[in-house]
Amino acid sequence: MSAATLVEPVAPPTLRLAPAEPAPLRRRKRTWWAVAFVVVLVLVTQGVNMLHYPYLEDDEGTYFARAWAVFHLGSLTPNTYVYDHAPLGWIQIAIWQLLTFGYRFGYGLASGRVLMLLYGVGSALLVLAIGKRSSGKVWVGLLAACLFSLSTYGIFYHRRILLDNVATFWILLSLYLLVGRPNLTRVWLSGIAIGIAVLSKETSLAVMPALLLLAARRTPKVSRLFAVCGWAALALSICSAYVLLALLKGELFKPGTLLGGTKAHVSLVCSIQWQATRGHNGGLLNPSSEFWHTALSWAHSEPLLVIGGTAAAVLAVTALRRDPIISAIGLAALSLWVFLGRGATVSAFYLLPLLPLLALSIALVLGSGAGQLARRVGRPASLAAVGLAVAGCALLIGIAYERSERQLWTGNPVGGQIAAVNWVRKHVAPSSRIIIDDYMWNELHVPPAGAPTFKDAQYYWEVGEDPKVQRVDFADSWRNVNYVVSTPQMIADTAEQNFPLVTPALEHSRPVAEFDTGGWRVEVRAVEPRVSNPLPATTATAQPSCMRYT
Amino acid sequence: MTAAAIILALAATTVALYGLFTLWLMLSAWDRPARLRSTGGPKAFRAPSVSFAVLLPAREEEAVIGETIARLWAANYPRELLEIIPICQHDDAGTIAAVKAQIELLGAENVRLVVYDTAPFNKPHALNAGYAASGGEAVIVFDAEDDVHPDIFNVMNTVMLDKGVGVVQGGVQLMNFKDHWFSAFNCVEYFFYFRSRLHFNASVGMVPLGGNTVTIRRDLVDRVGGWDEQCLTEDADIGVRLSALGEPMRVVYDSRWVTREETPLSRRALVRQRTRWCQGFLQILVKGDWRRIPGRRRRLLAAATFGQPIIDGLLISVVPLIPLALLYLKLPVLAALMSLAPLYVLALQMLAGTIGLIEFARLYGERVPLHVLLRTPFTYLACQWLIGFSALRAVVRLLKGRQEWEKTEHEGAHRAAPAVPMPAPLAPIASPHQPVHESALMTSARAVHEPAPPPGPQHSQESVF
Secondary structure, three states, X not given: OOHHHEOOOOOOOOOOOXXXXXXXXXXXXXXHHHHHHHHHHHHHHHHOOOOOOOOOOHHHHHHHHHHHHHHXXXXXXXXXXXXXXXXXXXXXXXXXXXXXXXXXXXXXXXXXXXXXHHHHHHHHHHHHHHHHHHHOOHHHHHHHHHHHHHOHHHHHHHOOOOHHHHHHHHHHHHHXXXXXXXXXXXXXXXXXXXXXXXXXXXXXXXXXXXXXXXXXXXOOHHHHHHHHHHHHHHHXXXXXXXXXXXXXXXXXXXXXXXXXXXXXXXXXXXHHHHHHHOOOOOHHHOOOOHHHHHHHHHXXXXXXXXXXXXXXXXXXXXXXXXXHHHHHHHHHHHHHHHHHOOOOOOOHHHHOOXXXXXXXXXXXXXXXXXXXXXXXXXXXXXXXXXXHHHHHHHHHHHHHHHHOOOOOOOOOHHHHHHHXXXXXXXXXXXXXXXXXXXXXXXXXXXXXXXXXXXXXEEEXXXXXXXXXXXXXXXXXXXXXXXXXXXXXXXXXXXXXXXXOOHHHHHHOEEEEEEEOOOOOXXXXXXXXXXXXXXXXXXXXXXXXXXXXXX | OHHHHHHHHHHHHHHHHHHHHXXXXXXXXXXXXXXXXXXXXXXXXXXOOOOEEEEEEOOOOOOOHHHHHHHHHOOOOOHHHEEEEEEEEOOOHHHHHHHHHHHHHHOOOOEOOEEEOOOOOOHHHHHHHHHHOOOOOEEEEOOOOOEOOOOHHHHHHHHHHHHOOOEEEEOEEEOOOOOOOXXXXXXXXXXXXXXXXXXXXXXXXXXXXXXXXXXXXXXXXXXHOOOOOXXXXXXXHHHHHHHHOOOXXXXXXXXXXXXXXXXXXXXXXXXXXXXXXXXXXXXXXXXXXXXXXXXXXXXXXXXXXXXXXXXXXXXXXXXXHHHHHHHHOOOOHHHHHHHOHHHHHHHHHHHHHHHHHHHHHHHOOOOOOHHHHHOHHHHHHHHHHHHHHHHHHHXXXXXXXXXXXXXXXXXXXXXXXXOOOOOOOOOOOOOOOOOOXXXXXXXXXXXXXXXXXXXXXOOOHHHOO
């Protein structure tokens, strides 16, 4: 500092002329209209008929039962927790059950579907906000939110009680916090959100590098180290709680190893190893792999997002790589693709976390292209191009709906499922030993007032794999099974896995009541040793003993 | 058993939340660039108008007091607006002689030695004695070993005029981060405290002022009745009483103008210094002036600030018990998870400290040697343990009623071999050819021949004195 800096104070800089008042006001008004529109859109697409279609899958029942166990049994599952998924997803469902005082909304699982509707609305609004904030244009956010909420595939699976729907919300929240004004608090909250996402569903791990890159590119240099390291530290701290949980329960290492002890028990390490190798068949690199098979079926049923969205994501990380937000969203989508294509099992609903990212990629790339076009050619040309593109999107959305079952707002397979539950309540003795599909676990174990409790109704996967259930509930013999309530899912899985107890019980049973109100047949079957109708035998890879219930 | 688990889990969660709160205080200045800018110094100086009385209490500081006086005397501020008052106790012949020799050497009329001869012989009493003998519209306190930036009076003058405040706390920074195993985190602690935490306090309106580089308008000192001679941290105490007046305060941290200091010489000295601070904070807590501060939020912050030694002490006693509890108590899993939360917070604070070290070094144009970075996990924990131990010691001393002052020794490590070079001081404004202290003469002669160095951190060894 030299004496020359001793100057009279400079006059405060003249304020920049503020734009005329109405413009921001109008834009804010437009934003609120967009918000209202998206809320109504999701309430209609996802909400209407969501309690009747699609059919209640056993996974939905499983997560809902686990959620119930959290506060009622003080454990993470009704039976043995095998570290198949991190528990934070159904802990959130448990909190919802607590907040709604276990209100049933018609039938037990309906409450879970209502919660999924809330997550759906939240996710769609986050897509709108991310699209708007990263492009500065409301229409881009609105387009992304519409593509996200009008996807036939999306509506089908968003209604289901799936951990992926919970995780998707947290991934989008994490992304949103990085897209707004980047201060440290928001970046750190984003790290916490992605940590929650990972513990809700492990798939979220795949988007972490893209988000970390975005955090680094969005924060100013003076606070970048604090932001980036804080983001990573908070995210990893939360994720590490899962490992810590296993460690504290003495279930981290495999039994039979130095740190795992000799007593048989489930193990997180074993579960991770098993899931990493399960169904290994080449993934992305092998055109005949399960991944490509599923991806092609996705492309068929959801051409706009799967093909168009992926193409947009590729454009985002190449042509638009200078834009930190668009390229990060594209990178996140592509990382998820690579993660799915790593060669492990790919289930039909694994596309869920990708949907919003693909929708955002399309809208943002379109928005960026429209901006370029308006600058170079002119506004009319740009408007025409956008109109054409939106019309194309609408066409593809229509095609996707045509290719679906077309029952989103009319089908009622759930009606039959609930009728089966009511039949069991009325005609089956509560003391019966029953093998069930998990969709009815909650109905039989946590019945509404006045209905009987079936303490010995057990999920077929647990009967098949949990030695404790086999021993305690069925004394290791299928002859002790009184009833099997079968669903197409149960029959397919049992044929594939060739479960002990479940397979012979099914083979020695005959239907006493059947329910089918829309493509999902539920049979109540009485087990009678004289009856014999063998299931077709197939072979599947058995799980290692440390993955099994003990 | 269940009760024990619940108590442990709740206590651990509370401690973890408190730890997160302190972490937030440490880093809040970086939250957004605008805030970081607003906590820096002024962009341009106003013309000098406030007259300052520099209070310079010194006890057994003959090794460093002369140079400090010479530097203050050569500051970039009109001499007629500056009055420098070294304050010594009557039996400290060495320091008195050093001060007199320096005054003679400089031929300075505006440097005036004040000697006081009644007990208690401590800093607050010295400050009161010096204050009584001084004029000036505002007093500014420095320590005898401080490296004061020549423009500090311009900074204070500008902030007081621009912001209309009567109390300004300037940044103080320990610099020798490579000298001891504990000095890295000691420096970082100051960095976080003056760069971030005090700004938060100032924005709330409850500032435990620092011991030096603090300016207070004369009428405000009169209104609070000067410094409390019984308090071990008279600086924080006067800050509390000024806060109770509802007086707005300003904290300015700019790497160009910070007052540079050294870490304590040894582990023992560090513990003594910390014990004194903790005990002083506890005195303030007990004394209860903070309860007069208007506003619940401010009082809450005051309670959290001055109660911290108790929490630190508790923490250091409790944390080692957590692994033991996990091993022997067979806690329910949820309780066990919750009781481990403080360890997570500790790890986060350690990470923040390490990044703080890197940022601190970068701000001052230095690099952190790899071995210093690699040993941070160990040094951080050891530092925390020392601080916790000091807090415990303070609690014990307070309970025993031992209130005497354990002074920190200084050898001028930041001057003899400064870890980080200072910007060169400039030639005195009035006339560059006055007889000055040897080292000051060297630099002023250099400044005459060379253009003034740009502001900010410098690497050149020549700019070191």
